[in-house]
Amino acid sequence: MKRSRPLIFAVLGGLVLLVCLAALVSGAYRVPAGEVFRLLFFPLSPGSGSAATVVLDIRLPRLFTALLVGLGLSVSGTVFQGLFRNPLVEPYILGVSSGAAFGAALSIVLSAAVFPLHLTSFACGMGAMALALLAAGRRGTLPIVNLILAGVVINSLFSAGLSFLKLTAGARELRELTFWLMGGLYVADRHTAGLLAVQVLPAALVIWSQGWKLNVLSAGEEEALTLGLRVKFLRGLLMILAAYVTSLCVAAVGIVAWVGLMMPHIARMLIGPDHRVLIPASALLGAGFLTLCDTLARTVTGGEIPVSIITAFLGAPYLLFLIRTNRRVGFAG
């Protein structure tokens, strides 16, 4: 089955733009689309007032954060699925999420002064990945099965640590921690968006530039070796980049479920497994999907719903629908 790739990208791009517009327009304080355009393209024109504050200072940074986190998780998921030759893998496989959650708990439960939230969570996420890599390595090789097992072990270690911290936490801290663990973009400000932009985008570009090699790697280690790739180096580089991006995202907004597992899947069904086009497609899908979910999270009820609840409610049935109707499934067996 041949589909026009430019058409798919045009449709995806259009949808993402629409979702962005919806995100800027909707909310407790309604700003009409025309006003949003005027604010975006002529921000210095007079008569802005509170609409300007809402759109430019609150919704725009939150929109960028959602776009970047969605893109980051989705691209990392694509990389991990390709490297592990397994479509059920998600970016949290190497223990990044439980490491980050443990870090967040340190900050929330013990002391935010000693353990700044984002920094600690990021450091623990990366630390968890480093431990998993160390535990899996064997005589200079890095067997995939060992990696998956090491990820499971590291995950449960940090989860145990997290449970212990929960035990010692007071009611207020526990509530805050629970909310953080379910993920939410209410924390996003210009600072968050900026930090994400300068780190996630370059990392994603480097990953994309290795798209063809990722194709060859996904054919299997021995074959990639005989096709002239420096397998160990490449796999290490891509894994560290993907875990880095994941850690950044988790540290910024907490643990967002489903995006990193499902968006690469859907992208593969749409456009095929060639990572040169799969990575940008999956990036667009992830960015658009998380923005949509976040917009719903802050508009469907009076309050704010953790975004993971929305991603799961929207995502899971849709993936099921695709699997049951799509003949060219994203993987075999």
Place this chain on the structure above:
Amino acid sequence: MPADMDLRAEGCRYRYANGTLAVRDFSGDFPAGEITALFGPNGSGKTTMLKNLAGIYTPAEGKVSLGGRELNRLPPKRRAALTAYVPQQSVPVFPFTVGETVLMGRTPSLGGVFGPNRQDVTKAREALESAGASELWDRCVTELSGGQRQLVLIARAIAQDTPVLLLDEPTASLDLHHQHDIWRLLGALAETGKTIVASVHDPNQVLWFCRRVVVMRYGTVEIQGDSRTIFNDNLLESLYGRGCLRTEAEGLPVILPLFS
């Protein structure tokens, strides 16, 4: 192709991480322009040795050289410009098209970072055509039969355009018709001067299609040379522990196992 494209292994020794010494001491010659069979009973170290020749494994001792150039010390990319490897079976996880799969053979000669260009596509199409499977180009590898998949992997190795082609039991899972197609294709490739090494289980296929044979047992070379002179009753009986009858049919030598 000049005679200095002969592949040679000297005193190779390889031990798996779990301690199994799969190749004890292997010295063998694989001349250019011929198909050489790597033959031997199960567990004799054929596949391990083939992977040593392909650079997937590095021998702990000894060396593999091509025209006097030692291969083990080359970086993977330069190595892959010299030897291509066709695994016994490749289980595709993702539904790449046949075209994309054959194109992967161009990886060692890619210059830029973004993958193959139009010229590479042309070469890949030619490779698939020479394997007699050009109609498969747009199909997904996940929907192919075992035989078609084997053809695609061989086409990928042809697209790699190397002087040496190493194949692990290329016809093991194929029906008679496809077996013959593959051997004819390999014969044609050998005639262009390529060095072809294939591990083979069936003594008849060795007799019919491979002029040269290297017989392995217990991780070492038992005997090597012209297949039609080497394959006598004594050798086969000592390899398999049962008698074999060598006869002829329609002018072709045939080996039949004797069941007692």
